[in-house]
Amino acid sequence: MSEGCTRRRWLAATLGASAAVMLWRPRAGAAPASGGAPASRFDGFPDKTARRLRNRVELWRGYAARTQSLRARYTLTRRTSLLVDPLVVTGTLVFVAPATLVLRDDAHVGSTTRVVGDAVTITPNDSSAAARGRESPALAWLRARMLTLFAPPPGDNDPELAARALLEGCDVSIPKGAGMQLLLQPRAGADAITRALRSLRVRLDTMTGAVSALELEETLGDRVLLELGQQQQNLDEDVLRQLIDR
């Protein structure tokens, strides 16, 4: 068979598959037996923006759905008026579904942040006084965002449910700049949150959909950039235990 013929067959197959997917997906998102068609999370956006948002959420979902546990190396950079120079630390991030997240700095002068469900503790690595996170709307919002970004989406991988879970409590937009990014902001009117946090920018790996960076902008002017790399999914239980309990 000639190369041109093979290429034409591939094109036809791809077009046919795409057409099938386009015809199937609206039916998959159609109304459940009990009622009318549910509203989409992306209703209210212009079509182009909705499409771009949907693509990003899909990209994220593809990676997160496979995550039962995750290990990654991170570099955290904090720019704050408290410090003369930006604070740069490296460490290891461990996530265990559904709601355990540990960020351990490498340096002895750093700290370990543990999020287990609703509880947040920040413990300096030199064993001095830990600080338990005092519950507040801002803490609840940021904690929920961080856990949701790494956790497998709920609802048996339903795209709409995944989008709702990821974007709950947020106003979402696509920031300027290259790459697959989402800008999550506290809902308009959430004064209790916006007093502490302005936005959370999420950068996704364009190939895998993994979260490659989080950039947090705080109301008092601090900026925190958390860059992730060397991500490994679904580690052994023993390895996980060692990482978490260390």
Added chain:
Amino acid sequence: MVVLWLTILSAFAVALAVVGGPRVSGAVDGLVPVDQRLAEPELWVLLSDRPERAGDEGSASRPAGPTAEGSTVERAAIELAEQLDALRVPVAPPASDAAVWLDAHRLYLVPRSREAALAERLYGDAIRRAVAGIRARLSSPLYSVSGEEPRRDPLRLRELMDERPGQLGFMTVEGEDEEARALAPRITVAGDLIAADGRAALLRVQLPAPADEAALRSLEDRLRAGLEGHEVDFAIVGQARREASARSSIRARGPRLVWTAVALLALLLSVTLRSVRAVAGVLLCGLGGVLAATAAGRGALGLLDIPLLVLTLGFACEGALHLPRLSSRGWPAALILATALLPLALSPYPAWRAWATQWPAGVLVAALGLRLALPGLSRLSRRELALWPQPGAGFHLRPAPALALLLCAASLAGGAWSLEHVDVRGGHPLPTADAPLRSDERRLARAFFDPGLLAEVRAQGATPVEALERGAAQADELRALLETAAARVDSPALFIASEPARSARASLLEELGLEGALERLEQELAASGMRPAAFSEFLEAARATEVTPSAEAALAGPLGPWARAYIGELPGGGHELRARVHLRRELVEPAGDVNPNNLTILSDRNPATDDDARAELRGPAIAAVEDRRRFDERLGLLAAAGLWIGALWVWLGTRRLSTAVAAAFTSLAVQSCLIVLLDQLGAALGPTTLPALLLVGAAAMIAGGRACQAVDERRPFPAKGILLTSACQIAAGLALLASAEPLWRATGLAVACGCALASGFGVFVAPGVCALLRRLSRSGDLRGRGREGRAPDDEGARAG
């Protein structure tokens, strides 16, 4: 006599007109002693999400604990707070202002018990570790939202504040249990409260005196206008609302109740007297008694007054059917009835103390009408009114000492046992039939706190500053209440330090070398790569040792508007700080075991004289606790006084001590039996039932005395008399029982059951007890000489 009676009646009518006629006051605190009333009854506005929004998708996914976003209710509360302006009083200090104040004065507000820990934090190594800790924790992405504020509190002095929840009113404190913190209300920027689930908000308002219906309606209009466009409902909760509800209930149900009572009595009297003019005459005399009782109470009609006015009518009308009499003229019965509520003057309840004089006025005016005016009218008109039906067929009573002894013993034992187990309810709050009001109060209690559990501690001074300083001297004792009696203590005095405490702390800080410690802190911050200037808020406040958390600074600063809401002016001059204490629910529950030491002992040391004055917890909740603790003691005192007075009249009328003592025993037995009956029916006893118990006792005293007299005089006891002597009283009780107000129904139940028992005990117990007493008296002293100067013949007493 007719003219005399009409003159007396007119005098009461004029007196009533002078005070403005009968007016529905709706008073609901008549059973709270004056010294236990809150200085300024509070009024709350409760905002809540509309029920239909509870089904929305957004609200269903709203998390528990702090709301993830500003809720509809919170936004409405913030706008409403602006619109209410001077009417609104902050419930709590505005969150940011309080935080700034506490951070600025942390070094002075750390309690004495934590001074050692404070000293540790100011040593060199501790400062280095604190700075290292800040730098370490900065590497967490969640640091800025963890609640730590290094700019204001780099040494984490907040952790040294006393960890007892509730010690700063509604502000949460470090170390508070997370679960408790999650359920606690939040404070808005304006100082109002938002429920933990974000679905309710609470504002406090202060109406200009008097807080009457017009003021309440005006407030409702302003609330409606202020909440336009917001999908929230509002409810007003507080004493003013309860009074308004009571007024509505009295206006709606009162006339119907009175007409029902009049109709029942008219029916009863018609069957008995069979004369329209007689019935009309009796009812007019009864209503004259009601007028006199109302005038004696200065025309005020509250929830507690209506049932007693109806009972005045019922008991007074019974005076028209006095077969047989205690004496030839029948005055003892009228006097027993008139003085039935006189013992209430010994009680601490203002409403009942008023009725100790209102009741005699009403009954005596009615009795005068029945005994003097109507017969006089009959003679004038030359028509017999036939007020006293001819003696019909009757039977001679046979005293049954054994049965009487058995019934007495059983009743007294049962009464004593029931008093140990019966549910005693305090006199506040009064039960109400207003279901929306009860629902609003329950919602307020669930989401925030129960306003019925509020108590006050007062501190006085010539000026507001002095009053607040005196309050600060009570701070330790107020905090100690959190261990025993209180769930929360709410006072600006806990945000300041008293003058002696400030002086002592200043000395300590100088001794610890505060200035050196602050310099070391700056050096450590710089060495760690931090900017000391970023911590200037803490450093400047710590260095400003001349600025201390004094009363003057608090009133002049951002906490001033909130603090001033706790300070009132005294009528005789001077000012008073009223700290609020939220009592624990178990203290005021019926089964609660109350240690009186938990409630009353506070010391208020006068710095000028160094005298140790007592400052006590006071409030309707405290009064309710006292009611439960001392109910049997108070009941015993009032019952004993009633028995003594009634027995005196019986003795004076019959001149037989045995009759008087027998009547008193019968009265006591009936009251005991009534307590057993109410316990078995699940009715609560308390200050609200005291008048009913005394009236039942008086009815039993009269019934018993009449029965004994009938035996001594060997007269047949007419069957009609047995049925009718208490029928009017029972009819009045039944009219009350048919009403919708729970308070009136409870009174009616007690009176109806009690008067029925009185009638029965009078026939079956009193003669038996009298005979037993005479047998026991060998010398015959108890028999007395009787009115005719003859000793009753024992054989004759058993004739028939």
